[in-house]
Amino acid sequence: MKAITTLSRYFSTGKQLQVLVSSIQPPKFVPQIAAFTEDLCARILNQYPDIKTLEKLHCKVLTDDYLRWNSSLGIKLMRAYSACGEPGITRHIFDEITDKNVVFFNVMIRSYVNNHLYRDAFLVYKTMSSQGFDPDMYTCVCVLKASSGSDSLWVGLQVHSAILKFGMDSNLFVGNGLVAMYGKCKCLKEARQVFDEMPRRDVVSWNSMVAGYAQNERFNEALDLCREMEGSKLKPNACTMASLLPAAANTSSDNVFYVKEMFMKLAKTSVISWNVMIAVYVNNTMPKEAMDLYLQMDANGIEPDVVSIVSVLPACGDLSAVTQGRGIHEYAKRKKLIPNLLLENALIDMYAKCGCLRDARAVFDQMQFRDIVSWTSMISAYGMCGQGHDAVAVFAKMQNSGLSPDSIAFVSVLAACSHAGLLDEGRYYFNLMSEYGITPKLEHFACMVDLLGRAGNIDEAYGIIRHMHLEPNERVWGALLSACRVYSNMNIGLLAADQLFQLVPEQSGYYVLLSNIYAKAGRWQDVAAIRSILQRKGLKKIPGISNVELNDHVHTFLAGDQFHPQSKEIYEELDVLVGKMKEFGYMPETDSALHDVEEEDKECHLAVHSEKLAIAFAIINTKPGTPIRVTKNLRVCGDCHVGAKLISKITKREIVIRDTHRFHHFHDGACSCGDYW
């Protein structure tokens, strides 16, 4: 009751109370204390007041001999506190009530469930029977949600047996709850059995079953069920789409198309279906589609809400569309959606991915509350820019703030050390993990291999792989192979490549890496052999794609692209640039040709890597001195890196390229990575 005692000062005079009442009440209810009746209290409580108002009201109820014993008000008070995220106070009220009935138990359980305190919810459920109360269907639905929420099959099974015992298994809501519970607990057979045996099914039943399949990576069965649902009289709704969402990440274009079809068929009045569609695009590396859809919302009379924004911001980051991102940030401010933890976290990441470190930091500094995601985003923001010392400093500050780093925070700080070549710090953090009870996983090993290998300690990196207790995966070997390419280590490079060809025989990138190693050693026969392997397997190099934003619009370029309306001018500009670059001693660097091209084509193709096209395009279309921001889906090749340095000098432009690993900030002929990448 701490909250209540501290509140008594609010009621030292009747005047403050009048202010309170008149602020909530329509004017016709004269703000007199006498009017502070059960009916008035109930009206206020039903509107879910904020915590301050609620505490004042509660205090008034407690001091009123009549109201304080009113059980209906007790229920409403409990619910209101729960809605304010104060289940502890709800519990206090619950404990004070002497003549409980099953509704009090239900409200108490629901309060815990809604605040994610599933264990407490279940404990209350267990005490019911000892106090002589049988659960009803509301109890069961709620405790089923507790078991779903905590993935606790054991609890769910106990509830199911109670449901059978009390004969509630034919109830629609109970059945829906069971389907959801079994689905979340990975018991699809049981979920399906309940679903099939339900005497009556509604949309919720179908959606719950769809969600069950989708959560367990069985997208095809989820889709089949959607089709079956359409075959019956029921129509999929926004919730059906939402149920599909967990399975609609990194999926086939066919599956994305199915979800899109479903979206098109819906009456697009629900903001949720828009948000789900945006999320599906984002989760399937289709950021442009995500952004376009977001922009169409307005024209369709749908006001983007905070979830829309949080969903679309990663797409802005992916595209380096900082103008769009800023616009969305402004919109969020205008709509007073800030402060909001998830939104602020998404903003940090968006600005960081657009290379606007200062904006990211500004958002971070202005936050009222920061969680592990906020700190981790900031750490990787510095890491991506190669500012390893800043990343390490933020990590230390996070520790001082009392937050325990999690597994992802360690990945971020290790990656930051790797990009900046901070060997000792990286080793320190790797060892620090155990102090937080975190066992290194493959991603941490991959970071360590990258850190050591990039610094030239290839033997040590290989040693880590040999001694690790996990089976190394693609990323681990890939980090080693990359290092071998940088340092031309043929022996270990061959070992790593061999592993990679077994693990992911269809990934052309690793063949290209190995062929780069051969090329550097002048082993042209082996280079040719790899090329013929690629041809025989029918493997194509992933095409390089670069994005650049101009006037709120993102332009995309492919390597060798000739489809852009300004294509001719772009190539002319490139010719001029290359001419000037050669005056600075520029020589096309053929060994870093990551593209699978014939020898004689090399110089020609190098000139048209997608980032070069994007840069030339930006130079033509923006005023002198405007910074150029490009994102790319592959790593920058050595030739483009040299090229970008020179272009930054020649044109006196800042050029920021984000590749799959980090930022390269080119200024006056130098890169922020210090050529360490």
Next chain:
DNA sequence: CTAGGGTTAG
């Protein structure tokens, strides 16, 4: 007093 949409790494 039944479902369902959001942020961080590599």
